[in-house]
Structures are given as structure tokens and as C-alpha cells.
Amino acid sequence: MFIAIFSIIIVLVVLGALFINLSPEFGGTISDSQKEQFSKSEHYKDGVFENLGGVTMSMGFGDYVKGLKGFFGPQINTRPKGAVPINALDALELANYKGPARMVWFGHSTFLYQSYGRNILIDPMLGPVPAPHPLLGGKRFSEELPIAIEQLPQIDFVVLSHDHYDHLDYGSILKLKDKVQMFFTPLGVGAHLVEWGVAEDRIKEMDWWGETSFEGFSIKCVPAQHFSGRGLSDRGKTLWSGWVIKNDGANVFFSGDSGYGGHFTEIGEKYGPFDFAMLECGQYNKLWHEIHMMPKETAQAGVDVKAKVIMPIHWGAFKLAMHPWTDPVIRVSDKAKELNLPIVTPKIGEFIYLAEPTSNGGVWWKNVD
Known part of the structure; x- marks a missing residue:
């Protein structure tokens, strides 16, 4: 019996190693x-990138045990019981749109941003599973x-916040890269x-506070408080960020994934x-x-960045934490009301026009729960 169990463990380890080393x-x-x-970056030390002030996730062994208990314990409304409503988009209408700035949410942190004939994708995770394999x-x-x-439609540019699977998706990039x-x-x-076939001259890497321009847009890479990595040994090897995207149509902020910190005020x-500010809200745990x-x-981050209107993101598409799936939008809406901060919570696929960002979806999640 011992030999059989040991053999199975060895096979699993070998298969895991092969998968990690061979899977694109x-x-x-x-x-x-x-x-x-x-x-040369101020945020790069000893071969890895660091958060401002050296902030790290301070979980001890006991905290990891608590986390595992949460994932294997009772699952209370962590996924919707019914179908999440989706507004279907018309390909011809998208391709022909030349109007003022508008956003459409694809769930989680993915957006199509259109402004006067330009098309921008933000963190285009359009795959079915935020993991290197469907079973994971x-x-x-x-x-x-x-x-x-x-x-x-043809995409003028894509901005990516970091390399985690729920933000950078291999299958999505393969389908998008040629457009x-x-x-x-x-x-x-x-x-x-x-590695996935995108030409180097079509990639612009930036450090925090770096600025550039492209097709009439001013693009700024700004700090976030997070981490990076796609494998077992590459944590912190690449940088993470938020983005500021500005043209004559609007000035917008995308937080990426981030803990709360003084960088928002800065x-x-x-x-x-x-x-308009798209702010991470969801997949959290104390x-x-x-x-x-x-x-x-x-x-509060919406107040700090001086946003006229905020939209909670990083929810509504995947279960990556143990809170009820509607908890993020309910709690942030309550706090925004307390702070007298306008907030929009559209359905997936609903257009938000930035000159007057409102949502027709109302509290759509109540009809799903």
C-alpha cells in the first residue's frame, strides 16, 4: 500500500512539473x-518588485489554515443560483461607433472603452476559467x-494591470493579438x-508614474498595492499597476487589483x-x-482619487473568495451613499456614457440571487 501511494505521489509530482514547464x-x-x-526602477529590489512602503500580505501559517478552512467549509451564496443577465452587443454597432466616450463591462475587471472612433480593451480576461487549466x-x-x-472591432490598444490569470488570459490574447x-x-x-506571439514592437512596458501618448490618448501607469506571478516561482518578477487614460472625451482611472493605501490620494x-473611476471591489478577505x-x-478610494463617479469592478464573474457574490456591490453602494459619492452598477454588456454615467440595470443582482 505504501509503495502504491508513494508511486501515485511521484506520478502526480512529475505530471505537475511537466505541466508547469510545458504549458503555454x-x-x-x-x-x-x-x-x-x-x-533601475525604485520598486525593484533583490530580483522582485515591491509595493510602496514595502507592504506585503502578512499571513502566517495559522492564517493560511483559516483560509483553507474557508474554502473547504460551508459555501454560502458564493455563486449566483440563477443566470447572471447579459446584454448582448451588436458587432456592427460597435464597429461603426464614432460617438463620445462610453464603457461596456464584461464582468470582473474587463472593459471595452470606445471614444470617437477609438477602441480600447482593459484587462481583457474573456475566457471561461481564471486558471491555467479548467480543472484548477x-x-x-x-x-x-x-x-x-x-x-x-479592431482594437487600438490594450492596457493590462498585471499577470494574474483573472486579468491576463492566454486564450483571450491568442484570439485578440492580431486585431x-x-x-x-x-x-x-x-x-x-x-511568448504568445505578440511582436515586441507592439508592446510598451511602463513603470509606475510613467507616461506616454498614443492615438490621441494620454496613458499613465500608476501604482497599485498587489503582487504578481503565474507559476510557483515567479512571484514579484513582473510589476502590477493601475492606469490613467485621458483624451478630449474623458479622464478615467482603472485601479487594477489593489489594497487600500496612500497611493490613491497621490x-x-x-x-x-x-x-469615471473603475475601482476594485470583490474577491476580498480580511x-x-x-x-x-x-x-x-x-x-473611500473613489474620494481619494477625486472621482466624479465610481464603478465597482472585480466582481460579478468569478468566485475567487468566500464572501457572498453580491456582498461587494451591496456594501460599496451603501458606503458610497454615506460618502455622497455617485456610483453606477450596470449589467454586464450595458453601455455607460461617461458624459452622464447612469445605469438602467438598477439592482439587477436581486433578481438573480
Whole structure:
């Protein structure tokens, strides 16, 4: 019996090692020349990137045990019981749109941003599972997307916040890469894109507070309080960030994944006020509050960055934590009301026009629960 169990363990270890080393899902690796380049960054020390102030997720062994108990314990409304409503998008209407700035949410942290004939994708995770293999992650809450990737219009540029699977999806990049003019990423994330067939001259990597312009847009890479990594040994090897995207149509802020910190105030003072702020709210736990905001902090971050209107993101598509799936939107809405901060909570696939951001969806999640 012992020999049989030991043999099974050895086989599983070998298969796991082969999967990690051979699967393209894990992306590229950072070269020595890139490491030398990164060493010029104030946020890069001893071969890894660090948060401002050296903030890390301070979980001890006991906290990990608590976390595991949560995942294997009772599951209370962590996924919707019914179908999440999806507004279908028309490919021809999207391709022909030349009007003022508007956003459409695909769930979680993915957006199509259209402004006067330009098309931008933000963290295009359009796959069914936020994991390197379908068996390693939970499925998307909705069976379909508002529109298939193949029917999206030509994309002027993509911005990526970091390399975690729920933000950077291998299958989505393969389907998108030939219709995207340029990719903007934090330092190091471009290595994954190159590994997946994107030409290096269509990738622009940026450090925090870096600024550039493209097709009439001003693009700024700004700090976030998080971490990175796609495998077992690459934590912190690439940078994570938020983004500021500005043109004549609007000034918008995308937080990426981030714990709450003073960087929001700094971003607001340097680049605000914002017409629209997409702020992480969901997949949180007190055990990892340093790297994911609690809903009350999300609303406060909206005040800090001087947002005219906020939208909670990082919820509504995947289960990555143990809170009830509607908890983020309910709690952040309550706090935003307390702070007198306008908030929109659209259905997936619903357009939000930034000149007057309102939602027709109301409290749509109440009809799903």
C-alpha cells in the first residue's frame, strides 16, 4: 500500500512539473537583460518588485489554515443560483461607433472603452476559467459573453494591470493579438505576450508614474498595492499597476487589483479629478486586506482619487473568495451613499456614457440571487 501511494505521489509530482514547464498558459520568463533594466526602477529590489512602503500580505501559517478552512467549509451564496443577465452587443454597432466616450463591462475587471472612433480593451480576461487549466478554477458565472472575441472591432490598444490569470488570459490574447495595434503593460508583463506571439514592437512596458501618448490618448501607469506571478516561482518578477487614460472625451482611472493605501490620494492629486473611476471591489478577505480592498475602502478610494463617479469592478464573474457574490456591490453602494459619492452598477454588456454615467440595470443582482 505504501509503495502504491508513494508511486501515485511521484506520478502526480512529475505530471505537475511537466505541466508547469510545458504549458503555454504560464507565459514567458524574464531575461537577464530585462532584470538589469528593471534594476533601475525604485520598486525593484533583490530580483522582485515591491509595493510602496514595502507592504506585503502578512499571513502566517495559522492564517493560511483559516483560509483553507474557508474554502473547504460551508459555501454560502458564493455563486449566483440563477443566470447572471447579459446584454448582448451588436458587432456592427460597435464597429461603426464614432460617438463620445462610453464603457461596456464584461464582468470582473474587463472593459471595452470606445471614444470617437477609438477602441480600447482593459484587462481583457474573456475566457471561461481564471486558471491555467479548467480543472484548477471555477467557471464564469455566465455561460456567454456580451459578444464573442472574434466579433469585437479592431482594437487600438490594450492596457493590462498585471499577470494574474483573472486579468491576463492566454486564450483571450491568442484570439485578440492580431486585431490589437498596441499593448501597454507594467514592467515585465510583456514577456508573456512575446511568448504568445505578440511582436515586441507592439508592446510598451511602463513603470509606475510613467507616461506616454498614443492615438490621441494620454496613458499613465500608476501604482497599485498587489503582487504578481503565474507559476510557483515567479512571484514579484513582473510589476502590477493601475492606469490613467485621458483624451478630449474623458479622464478615467482603472485601479487594477489593489489594497487600500496612500497611493490613491497621490494619484488623485497628480492626475485627478476623474470623470469615471473603475475601482476594485470583490474577491476580498480580511486575511489578505493588504492586496485587495474591502468595499468600504473602495468607496473611500473613489474620494481619494477625486472621482466624479465610481464603478465597482472585480466582481460579478468569478468566485475567487468566500464572501457572498453580491456582498461587494451591496456594501460599496451603501458606503458610497454615506460618502455622497455617485456610483453606477450596470449589467454586464450595458453601455455607460461617461458624459452622464447612469445605469438602467438598477439592482439587477436581486433578481438573480
